Amino acid sequence: MHFTSEQRFDDGVLEREFTLGEIPGILWTPASTSARAPLVLIGHPPLGLRKMYSRLAERARHYVAEYGFASATIELPGSGERPRWAAVEQARADLRRAMEADEPVGGEIIDALVLPLVEKSVPEWQAALDALLSLPEIGGPVGYDGGVISIGIRLAMVEPRIVAACFFAGSLVPAAMFEEARQVTIPLQLLLQWDDERNDRQAALDLFDAFGSKEKTLHANTGGHTGVPQFEVDAGARFFARHLR
Template sequence: MHVTSEQRLDDGVLEREFTLGGIPGILWTPERASAPAPLILIGHPPLGLRRMHPRLAGRARYYAAEYGFAAATIELPGSGDRPRWAAAEQARADLRRALEAGEPVRGEIVDALVLPLVARAVPEWRTALDALLALPGIGGPVGYEGGVISIGIRLAVVEPRIVAAGFFAGSLVPAAMFEEARRVTIPLQVLLQWDDEGNDRQAALDLFDAFGSKEKTLHANLGGHTGVPHFELDAGARFFARHLK
């Protein structure tokens, strides 16, 4: 891991940008901690870290300043400044065409868009986790939050160091991921915007039902994709505080 920039923010949080094997990432840590900090991995849609930075940083800084968590994220394959990926570009174009035409998004489009992304991204997240847990001041346990939800599902299945997850419903989910969801057993909190124009509500509810976790909670709020109530930030933090401390 190579740190490329570092700044101390006014809320006592240290923000470090880094690269790991050519993959950009960002790490936020509480400036003063009496013990190694638990870590939250923050997932995000493939829109690029620069575009997503304000939203990601807002959550990460809150977790660090108010709860003493470290938080980190990495750029997804084919996003931001990473090399373009022809198959992913084609899948995104097919999705746009279907949405603009008002047509149902076929399963093969969803599979082509999501499954290769999961296959590439999950090993990168695990490599990043190795590097992050080797840093002084970070000791685990580890949580995961955000989207793409299929990436979170795969990580929850294959990565034993992740002990709790907060998923954001809303991304297209291949049918194969429903079977993987049945193998998820860690505590879950799932956030669903009831009127999300880009989300199949029933599919999101079916996915929640499929999760194999004995402890799973659904937070459903009225409003569209960007209308998540501010209080859900603290609800997510308190969920992680129960399981990471």
């Protein structure tokens, strides 16, 4: 891990950009602390860190300033400043064509879009987790927040250092991930926009039902894809406060 920039904010948050090999990332930590902080990994859709920055930074800085957590994210394969990924670009084009034609999005398109991303990105998240937990200011335990939900499912299934997760519901989930969801047993909170024009409500509810966790909570709010209420940021933080301390 190589830090490339540093910025200190008035709310007591230190933001550092880093690279891990070819992978860019951002780390937010308390600017001054005597204790090693729990860590929240913040997932995001494959739109690029620069485009997603304001939304990611809002959540991360809230976690740091109000709860003393460290927060970090990394660029997904084929996104942002990373090299283009031809197979995934083709799958995205197929998805756009189906949606523009108002056609059902078939399982083949979903698998081609999501499964390669899961296979490549999960080991990268684990490598980032290794590097982050080696820093003297971060001590765990670890939570996972956000989407792509299939990446979060796989991480929650294979990574024992992640002890709680707050997922954003999405219906573009390969059928194979439902079986993996049944093997996820950590505490979960699932955020669902009830009127989400991009996601199928029933598919999201079916996935929630599939999770094997004894403690799982569904937060459903009226509104579309971008209408997540502001109070859900603090609801997620309180969820992690219960499980990371």
